[in-house]
Amino acid sequence: MNLRSSVDIITEWDIVAARQLGRNEAKDVGFGTVDQARITTAISELARNIYLYAGKGKIEIRQITDGNLKGLLVIASDKGPGIADVRKVMEDGYTTSGGLGAGLPGVKRLMDDFKIETVLGEGTTISASKLLR
Amino acid sequence: MPQEFKRQYREILEQYTQRQTEHNLYEGQNFSRQLIQKNISPEEVISIHKASLEELMPELPNNVWHSFDLLIEVMIRYGLALKEHQTLIKKQENFRMEMELASNVQQTLLKTKVPEMNSLDIGMISVPAKEMNGDYTHFLNDDTTVGIAVADVIGKGIPAALCMSMIKYGMDSLNGAETEPIVVLDVINRIVEKSVSDSMFISMFYGTYDTSTSVFTYASAGHEPPLFYCAKSNSFSELQAKGLLLGVIPNVKYEQHSISLGKDDFVVMMTDGVTECRSKEGFIDQKTVMDIIESVRDQSAQDMVEYVFHKLEELQEFEQRDDFTLVIFKKK
Known part of the structure; x- marks a missing residue:
């Protein structure tokens, strides 16, 4: 079993590859259809952010365990411009989202745990995980 | 699940x-x-x-x-x-x-008490269009003189309300009711000019009534002219006084005028929420407003302002677009 794998995000088609990887791993962990769809939507959103705002980056998928729960960790990293105002991008209704429920607040909702590290001019790393309950 | x-x-x-x-x-x-x-x-x-x-x-x-x-x-x-x-x-x-x-904080902050005077009957109503009031009314008085400030920030809501607080503190710095209207406007104008952005405009009227001489003295900074009702001739006239809006430039020459009030004469001060009332057919003209006021001229000043408000509210089909303030000084 491949416990750790990643997809480089350079073109829009890589978003689909990242989704595919995420779905395979989610299935492998044992997530149901709804959670699979949630995880892939979160991956889509993260990969799309890389493609649109950083140009290129990487989506890494790891199977994790927490106690006796299994789960999935998605790490999106890029060396793009970084995010100047994290609080603002985490706000509902900000920019791209605007009532469509997407954006980073959407990712946070779809997953259980969400962390964001960003340095201006150096890049952004977002980790989001979901456990199988 | x-x-x-x-x-x-x-x-x-x-x-x-x-x-x-x-x-x-x-x-x-x-x-x-x-x-x-x-x-x-x-x-x-x-x-x-x-x-x-x-x-x-x-x-x-x-x-x-x-x-x-x-x-x-x-x-x-x-x-x-x-x-x-x-x-x-x-x-x-x-x-x-x-x-x-x-809005509660504002109401407490801007509270003004309508003074009780021996020979002058005063009525006042101020109703905001939204939660926060952009109109400001303030009374200053001693035993013989009563001063009245009516101001209107162009615009509504929170920015207007914040501006009002500034006028209040300016007024509090004045030395009582006898300060001449042009001095009052000059002081407030300097404060506003220093502290407000160029896109904010405030109009203000200030008047003092001396009960010992029955003379009403007034000055205006681009404010809606008050109406003067003369009981003897049963007619209205506008109390014009030239002066630039507050906060545009630091040194403004305001005009000051006086008028003598006879028995049952009254002065109606207002904001443009009164004169710019609109019904379905368009603006409600000044004549209509005058007719409404005249129809209740025998009532107390407070009853008069309340009646005018309700009547205009009715004409506008209860849709209030702007902050509404009306003050009446009526000689007993």
Whole structure:
């Protein structure tokens, strides 16, 4: 079993590859259809952010365990411009989202745990995980 | 996924696929109310539907099952949009409560007491269009003199209200009722000019009435001219006084005029919320406003302002567009 794998995000088609990887791993962990769809939507959103705002980056998928729960960790990293105002991008209704429920607040909702590290001019790393309950 | 919902839904679905009665559908609708209350998202509902169908009609072809997976994928964003919508509604509720608090703070801050004078009957009404009032009324008085300031910030809501607080502190710095109107406007103009952005305009009227001489002295900074009613000739005239709006330039020469009040004469001071009332047919003209005031000229000043407000409210079909302030000084 491949416990750790990643997809480089350079073109829009890589978003689909990242989704595919995420779905395979989610299935492998044992997530149901709804959670699979949630995880892939979160991956889509993260990969799309890389493609649109950083140009290129990487989506890494790891199977994790927490106690006796299994789960999935998605790490999106890029060396793009970084995010100047994290609080603002985490706000509902900000920019791209605007009532469509997407954006980073959407990712946070779809997953259980969400962390964001960003340095201006150096890049952004977002980790989001979901456990199988 | 809550097993209880799955069980209930399966039952409703089974009944409906067998009988197709309106009663079954009604049950389905009631069921959705529970789902919403428990925050069950649309994609989960489809998943419940799919799982129930799997138990009831396992023989369905594979492509039907696949189609549900696509539908679940499609509905994920509806679920997200719904959750976002719910948080935004909660946020809005918080804003509303904060506004209400702010409005209470403002009311306390800008409270002014209508003075009781021996030979002068005073009436005052000030009603904001939104939560916060952009109109300002302030009385200053001693035993013989009463000063009245009426100001209006061009604009409504919070920015206007914040501006008003500044005028209040300017007024508090003055030395009582006898300060001449042009001095008052000059002081306030300097304060406003220093502290307010160029896009904010405030008009202000200031008048003092001396009960010992029955003389009303006034000056205006681009404010709506008050109406003077002369009881002897039963006629209205405007009290004109030239002067630039507050805060435009630091040194403004304001004009000051005086008028003598006879028995039952009165002065009506107002903001443009009164003169720019609109009915379906367009602006309500000054003549109409004068007629309304004249029709109640025998009543007390307070009854007069309240009547005018209600009458104009009625003409506008109860849709108040601007902050509304009306003050009447009537010689007893």
